[in-house]
Amino acid sequence: MNSIDFFTKETDTSLFILDVLSSVNYSVxxxxxxxxxxxxxxxFRFLSPIIIWDLDSFEKDNESSxxxxxxxxxxxxxxxxxxxxxxxxxxxxxxxxxxxSAESVRLHLMSKISKLKEIHxxxxxxxxxxxxxxxxxxxxQDLRKIVERAILHRGPVLIQGESGVGKDLIARAIxxxxxxxxxVNCSAIPDTLFESELFGHTxxxxxxxxxxxxxxxxxxNGGAIFLDEIGDMPLHAQVKLLRVIQNHEIRPIGxxxxxxxxxxxxxxxxxxxxxxxxxxxxxxxxxxxxxxxPVQLSPLRERKEDIEDLAxxxxxxxAPAGEPYTLxxxxxxxxxxxxxxxxxxxxxxxxxxxxxxxxPGILEAGDLQIDEASAFQAAKPIANYEDFREKxxxxxxxxxxxxxxxxxxxxxxxxxxxGMLRTALYNRLARxxxxxxxxxx
Numbered sequence: 257m258n259s260i261d262f263f264t265k266e267t268d269t270s271l272f273i274l275d276v277l278s279s280v281n282y283s284v285x286x287x288x289x290x291x292x293x294x295x296x297x298x299x300f301r302f303l304s305p306i307i308i309w310d311l312d313s314f315e316k317d318n319e320s321s322x323x324x325x326x327x328x329x330x331x332x333x334x335x336x337x338x339x340x341x342x343x344x345x346x347x348x349x350x351x352x353x354x355x356x357s358a359e360s361v362r363l364h365l366m367s368k369i370s371k372l373k374e375i376h377x378x379x380x381x382x383x384x385x386x387x388x389x390x391x392x393x394x395x396x397q398d399l400r401k402i403v404e405r406a407i408l409h410r411g412p413v414l415i416q417g418e419s420g421v422g423k424d425l426i427a428r429a430i431x432x433x434x435x436x437x438x439x440v441n442c443s444a445i446p447d448t449l450f451e452s453e454l455f456g457h458t459x460x461x462x463x464x465x466x467x468x469x470x471x472x473x474x475x476x477n478g479g480a481i482f483l484d485e486i487g488d489m490p491l492h493a494q495v496k497l498l499r500v501i502q503n504h505e506i507r508p509i510g511x512x513x514x515x516x517x518x519x520x521x522x523x524x525x526x527x528x529x530x531x532x533x534x535x536x537x538x539x540x541x542x543x544x545x546x547x548x549x550p551v552q553l554s555p556l557r558e559r560k561e562d563i564e565d566l567a568x569x570x571x572x573x574x575a576p577a578g579e580p581y582t583l584x585x586x587x588x589x590x591x592x593x594x595x596x597x598x599x600x601x602x603x604x605x606x607x608x609x610x611x612x613x614x615x616p617g618i619l620e621a622g623d624l625q626i627d628e629a630s631a632f633q634a635a636k637p638i639a640n641y642e643d644f645r646e647k648x649x650x651x652x653x654x655x656x657x658x659x660x661x662x663x664x665x666x667x668x669x670x671x672x673x674x675g676m677l678r679t680a681l682y683n684r685l686a687r688x689x690x691x692x693x694x695x696x697x
Contacts, residue, residue, distance in 0.1 A: 258280075258281060258282045258283060259282070259283045259284075259285070259304045259305075259306075260277060260282055260283070260284045260285075260304050260306045260307070260308060260369075261284075261285050261287065261303045261304045261306075261307045261308070262274070262284050262285065262286045262287065262307075262308045262310075263286075263287045263290070263291065263307070263308070263309050263310060263313070263314065263321075264286065264287075264288070264308070264309075264310035264313050265288055265310070265313040266288075267310070267312075267313070269310075269337070269339075269358045269361060269362070270286075270310060270313075272361075272362060273308065273361065273365060274286070276365055276366065280366065285304070290314045290317035290320075290321040291317075291321040291322075291324050291325050292324075293321070293324035293325070293327070293328055294324070294327075294328050301328065301329075302328075302329065303325065303328075303329045303332050304332065305331065305332055305333060305373070305376045306332070306333050306335070306369060306372050306373065306376070307325065307329075307332050307333065307334045307335070308334075308335050308336075308337070309321075309322065309334055309335070309336045309337075309352065310336075310337060310338075311336050311337065311338040311343075311344055311347075311355075312338050312339055312340075318344070318347060318351075319347060319348070319351065322334065322336075322347075322351035322352065323351060326350070326351060331376065331379060331380075332376075333353045333354075333372035333373075333375055333376050334351070334352045334353050334354075335352070335353065335354045335355075335356070335368055335369065335372060336351075336352040336354070336355045336356070337355070337356045337357065337358055337360075337361045338355070338357065338358065339357070339358045340357075341355065341356075341357050353372060353375070354368050354371070354372065356368065374433070378407065378432055378433040381432040381433075382403075382404070382407060382429060382432045385425070385428055385429040385432050386400060386403065386429055388425055388569075389403075389422070389425065389426075389429070390562065390565045390566050390569045391559060391561070391562030391565050391566065392561065392562065392565060393554075393559040393561050393562050395554040395558070395559050396559065396562060399426070399551070399553070402549075402551055403426060403429050403430055403551070405549075406430045406549050406551070407429075407430055407432065407433060409549065410520060411548035411549050412501060412520075412521040412522070412523065412545060412546045412547075412548045412549065413427075413430055413521070413522040413523070413546075413548070413549040413550075413551060414486075414523050414524070414525075414529075414543075414546045414547040414548075414549070414550055414551065415427060415522065415523070415524040415525075415551040415553065416524070416525055416526075416529070416550070416551070416552050416553070416664075417524075417526065417552060417553030417554070417555070418526050418553075418555050418599055418661075418662075418664065419526045419598070419599065419601070420556075420598045420599030420600055420601030420602060421553040421554070421555060421556070421599045421600060422553065422599075422600055423484070423524040423526075423553060424439075424482070424484065424524070426551060426553065427480075427482045427484075427522045427524060428482075430480075430522055430551075431479070431480035431482070431520060431522060434478075434479040434480045434520065435478075435479060436475075436476050436477075436478055436479020436480065437476075437479060437480050437481075437482065438472050438475055438476035438479065438480070438481045438482065439481075439482045439484060440453070440454070440472050440481060440482065440483050440484065441484050441485060442483055442484060442485045442486055442487075442488045442489045443484075443485040443488040447490045447492075447493075450489070450490060450492070450493035451492075451493060451496060451509055452469065452471070452509055453471060453472060454471050454472055454473055454493065454496070454497070454506075455471040455473055455474075455496065455500075455506045455507065455508050455509065456468070456469045456470045456471030456473075456474055456506075456508035456509070457469050457471075457508050457509035457510050457511075458508055458509065458510035458511050459510075460510065462509065462510070465509075465510070468508075469508075471506065471508060473500065473506050473517055473519055474506060474508075474515065474517060476517075476519050477517045477518060477519060478518055478519075479519065479520070480519065480520040480521075480522055481519050481520070481521055481522070482522045482523075482524070483497075483521065483522070483523040483524070484523075484524050485524070485525060485526070486523040486524065486525045486529075486546070487525040487526070487527035487529060487532055487537075487538060491537070491538075491539065494538065494539045494542050495539070497542060498539065498541060498542045498545060500517070500521075501521060501542075501545045501546070502545070504516060504517060504518065504519075505517065521546070523546050526664055527664050527665050528663065528664040528665055528666035528669065529543050530543075530666075531664075531665065531666040531667070531668060531669070534668075555596070555599055555662075556596040556599045556600055556602075556603065557595050557596050560592050563588075563591050563592050563603065564583070564588055564591075564592075566600060566603055567583060567588070567591055567603065567607055568583070570603065570604050570607040570608065571583075571607060571611070571619075574607065574608045574611050575611055575616075576616075579616040580616055580617075581611060581614070581616060581617065581618075581619055582617075582618050582619065583618075583619050584618050584619060584620050584621065586620060586621040587618075587619050587620055587621045587623065587624055589621070590621040590624055590626070591603070591606075591624065591626075594626050594627075597658070597661070606624055606625065606626055609625055610623050610624050610625065613625075649688065652688060653688050653689075653690060656670075656681075656684070656685065656688070656690060657690060657695055659673065659674065660692065660695045661695060665692070665695060667681055667682060667685075667692055
């Protein structure tokens with residue numbers, strides 16, 4: 257990406273810029289006239305990813321030309337400069353990415369071009385990542401805007417949503433500007449190993465520590481770390497994490513000195529952290545430190561208008577090359593009538609399985625195997641009132657467990673949705689033998 261389009265007339269500053277760029281092997285195409293654009297007789301122009309614009313050379317045409325560039329080449333990054341920035345304070349900021357004085361151009365030209373290249377590359381990666389975020393619902397449109405804003409900031413991000421809604425995908429999109437992306441599954445680390453895994457240890461720090469170990473935070477230094485299932489992090493590790501966020505420092509087990517780190521923290525959970533705080537399972541101060549940029553992902557059942565786009569996306573992903581598949585209206589209706597407790601992950605599984613057992617062509621409703629496990633369960637015969645009563649209790653258990661999962665494990669929110677008192681719901685769960693701690697969202 258070492259090509260640049262330069263709109264300028266010959267001046268001392270433009271000659272200086274050309275000398276600098278030629279010395280670092282940039283290919284520069286110079287235009288001595290304003291941008292013609294797609295409306296001009298010579299037609300559409302494709303410009304380079306980086307554009308330098310001399311505001312003084314085309315004073316009467318600045319706004320119209322820059323607007324045309326934005327329209328025809330929306331991904332190009334524009335560096336504008338002038339001998340007197342005060343003259344152009346009314347020029348809309350959306351028409352350029354960086355504006356400098358001529359003096360600043362001489363001092364900071366290459367660093368600013370490097371920054372524009374980074375932004376351009378990040379946009380390309382972001383577009384590729386966000387192409388996986390399929391759907392036209394308002395929830396998805398709002399989510400795209402939130403992610404775009406989150407990319408530009410350094411603050412911690414907390415992604416919340418049910419299992420299977422794509423929290424990992426969103427984390428990777430937010431971290432697209434970093435070369436490093438380290439994932440930590442907090443639910444998979446034993447309590448006793450958390451500190452060592454996250455922050456490392458020195459040789460001899462504890463029994464069995466025969467070698468020094470670099471922790472995952474230090475491994476992510478200069479990049480982003482994704483703390484998945486943060487709600488499963490034990491309290492003693494939460495204290496350590498809080499200090500990392502506050503001080504940007506870590507101290508490996510057994511070390512005498514702290515080490516500075518520069519890491520973008522992105523956390524995710526399918527739990528209701530406010531409920532966890534009330535139950536003393538999650539630190540309130542850590543919650544507010546993490547929740548600087550909140551991202552809430554809607555379950556698939558709340559945006560069924562996205563199911564068609566998602567299903568077709570997975571068909572394109574998993575269908576063998578040259579073997580076209582399409583959904584029949586009945587198949588689409590079947591997909592849209594399902595509640596999708598497993599969210600997008602479940603839909604992906606259904607489509608992938610259907611393609612394995614169906615010839616190319618139209619996928620009919622019968623080709624979609626949804627809730628396959630229930631097909632193998634024989635119905636229990638009801639011979640007497642006791643059997644009938646037991647069946648009712650089983651259905652009530654299933655209903656309440658599903659509702660608790662729907663509300664990310666929060667008994668308070670579940671009770672409110674059912675119009676019950678929280679204590680009454682707890683009593684009912686106890687009568688039914690349901691331990692809320694064993695109900696995973």
